[in-house]
Amino acid sequence: MTEVVEVFVPGHVTGLFSVHRADDPARTGSRGAGLTLSDGVTVRLEPADDRSVELDGRATSVDPVDHVLDTLGVDAHVAADSDLPVGSGFGVSGAMALGTAYAANTAFGCGRSDNALVRVAHEAEVSSGTGLGDVVAQARGGAPIRLEPGAPPHGRLDGIPETDRVEYLTFGGLSTEEVITGSTDVLSAAGEKALDRLVERPTLPRFVDASRQFAREADLLTPDVERVLDDVEGASMAMLGETVFALGTSLSEAGYDVETCEIHPAGATFR
Numbered sequence: 001m002t003e004v005v006e007v008f009v010p011g012h013v014t015g016l017f018s019v020h021r022a023d024d025p026a027r028t029g030s031r032g033a034g035l036t037l038s039d040g041v042t043v044r045l046e047p048a049d050d051r052s053v054e055l056d057g058r059a060t061s062v063d064p065v066d067h068v069l070d071t072l073g074v075d076a077h078v079a080a081d082s083d084l085p086v087g088s089g090f091g092v093s094g095a096m097a098l099g100t101a102y103a104a105n106t107a108f109g110c111g112r113s114d115n116a117l118v119r120v121a122h123e124a125e126v127s128s129g130t131g132l133g134d135v136v137a138q139a140r141g142g143a144p145i146r147l148e149p150g151a152p153p154h155g156r157l158d159g160i161p162e163t164d165r166v167e168y169l170t171f172g173g174l175s176t177e178e179v180i181t182g183s184t185d186v187l188s189a190a191g192e193k194a195l196d197r198l199v200e201r202p203t204l205p206r207f208v209d210a211s212r213q214f215a216r217e218a219d220l221l222t223p224d225v226e227r228v229l230d231d232v233e234g235a236s237m238a239m240l241g242e243t244v245f246a247l248g249t250s251l252s253e254a255g256y257d258v259e260t261c262e263i264h265p266a267g268a269t270f271r
Ligand SMILES: Nc1ncnc2c1ncn2[C@@H]1O[C@H](COP(=O)(O)OP(=O)(O)O)[C@@H](O)[C@H]1O
Pocket: 055, 060, 061, 062, 063, 064, 085, 086, 087, 088, 089, 090, 091, 092, 093, 094, 128, 129, 130, 131, 174, 175, 176, 177, 240, 241
C-alpha cells in the first residue's frame, strides 16, 4: 500500500446555475451549465499514517478532501498542483475532492465504481459548502449542462457538443459558501430562466449569452467584473469568483492580459 496514484481533474467554470437543496447531500446540487477546462488540478495521493494536504507545495486544509478521506476510511498524503487559483470560481475544491476520491480508491483498493466515487466527492463538496455542481461536471468533461441536480443516480447531465479556446482573467475570490447558503431565490429564478434558454439551443454562443444575462440578473457582478463585461461582448463571469471568462480571443483582442486554455474533452483521468 505504498503506491502513489496521480489523477488529473479539469477545472470547471459555471456560467449559470440554480440552487436545489434536499436533506440528502447526494440529491442536493445545482442545475446549470459550464465549461470544463484543460487547466485543472493534478492530485497525487500516497497512503500515509498521518493525513496531510498540500496545495502547490504548501500545507493547507481543504474540507472536501478531508470529507472524502473520512468517507473512504483512509489516511493519506494528498499533494495537489493547480493551474488555477483556489476560491475564484474554477472548482478547485471540487477537483481536489474528486481527484482524492479516485486516487484513494485505487491506492487503497476500495473497489468503488465511477458513480460511487463521484457521489462521495459530490457529497463532500455539498457538506463543506464549497460547491454544488462542479464535481459532476468535472467527472464528465466537455461543456456540461446539469439538467437535474445531485450526484449519480439522481443528477442528470447533457452537454454542448462543441469545443473552443477559453480565455480567463481573475481579480480575486468570492466566498462560495456565503452565496450558496444565503438567500438564493433571485439567483435561482435567473438560473432557471437562463438554463431554459440554453436547453432550447445548446450551443456555445447561446451559453455565453445566457451566462451574461444570468450574471446580471442574479446580481453577482463585482465592479471589476462588470467593467470587463461592459467592455467585451463575449465575456461572462465564472461562478463563484471574481473571474471573467470568454471563448476564442475576445478578451485578448480587447487588450486584457489573460490566461488561455481549451474546453477539456474528457472528465477526470488517471495520469
Ligand atoms: N490558499 C487557499 N485559498 C483559499 N481557499 C483555500 C486555500 N487553501 C485551502 N482552501 C480551501 O479551499 C476551499 C475553496 O473552496 P471554493 O471557494 O469553493 O473554491 P473553488 O471555487 O476553487 O472551488 C475552501 O474549503 C478553503 O478552505
